[in-house]
Amino acid sequence: MSQTPSPAVDQISADGKFRWDGAQWVPIPKGRLEPTPWTRPMQLTVASWFAAQTLFTIVLGSRYLDRVLTAVLFGALAVVWVAAAVAANRGSLRLFRIARYWFALTALSAFVHLRYLTMNPLPAPGWELIGSEVMSIWGLGLFVWLTIGARRYGPWAMREPRGLS
Numbered sequence: 455m456s457q458t459p460s461p462a463v464d465q466i467s468a469d470g471k472f473r474w475d476g477a478q479w480v481p482i483p484k485g486r487l488e489p490t491p492w493t494r495p496m497q498l499t500v501a502s503w504f505a506a507q508t509l510f511t512i513v514l515g516s517r518y519l520d521r522v523l524t525a526v527l528f529g530a531l532a533v534v535w536v537a538a539a540v541a542a543n544r545g546s547l548r549l550f551r552i553a554r555y556w557f558a559l560t561a562l563s564a565f566v567h568l569r570y571l572t573m574n575p576l577p578a579p580g581w582e583l584i585g586s587e588v589m590s591i592w593g594l595g596l597f598v599w600l601t602i603g604a605r606r607y608g609p610w611a612m613r614e615p616r617g618l619s
Contacts, residue, residue: 461474462474463475463476466482467479487608487609487610487612487613488612488613488614489610489611490611490612490613492603492606492607492611493607493610493612496603496610496611497610499596500553500596500600503589503592503593506589507589510585510586514585550600550604550609550610551609553596553600554597554601554604556593557593557594557596557597557600560589560590560593560594560596560597561590561593561597563586563590563593564587564590564591564593564594567583568587571583571584571587
C-alpha cells in the first residue's frame with residue numbers, strides 16, 4: 455500500500471496562498487514577503503553604511519565641538535542614522551524607499567566631493583574630503599544594489615511566496 459506523503463512544514467501550496475504548518479494548511483497573509491539570498495546581506499550592508507557614516511559624522515563633529523549648536527546637530531544626526539540602521543535591519547518597506555533615495559543623493563555627492571578634491575587650496579582637510587568621497591562611492595554602490603534587488607525581487611530583495619512546482 456502506498457501512502458500519500460504529507461507536505462513538509464513551511465511548504466507553500468501550488469497557488470501560493472497557503473503554508474503547511476505541520477497539521478493543516480494556513481492562509482498566508484496578504485503582502486507577506488519572504489527573504490531571498492540577497493535580503494540579509496543587503497540589510498547588513500545598509501546598516502554598516504549607516505554605522506560607518508555615524509562614526510564619520512561624530513569624528514567630523516568633534517572638530518566643531520566649540521560650537522554647541524553644531525555638536526547638537528551632529529549628535530542628533532548620529533541618532534537618526536543609528537535608528538535608520540536598526541529599521542533597515544528589521545526590513546521596513548517604507549525605510550527601503552527612503553534608503554534608496556538617500557543613497558541616490560549620496561551618490562550625487564560623490565561628484566561634488568571629486569570637484570572639491572581637485573581644488574587648490576582644498577576647502578576642507580584632505581582626510582575629510584577623502585572620507586566623504588569613500589562614503590559617497592559606497593552609497594552609490596548601495597543605490598545600484600538596492601535598485602537591482604528591487605527590480606529582480608522586490609523591496610529589500612524580498613519576494614512574494616512562491617507556490618510548488
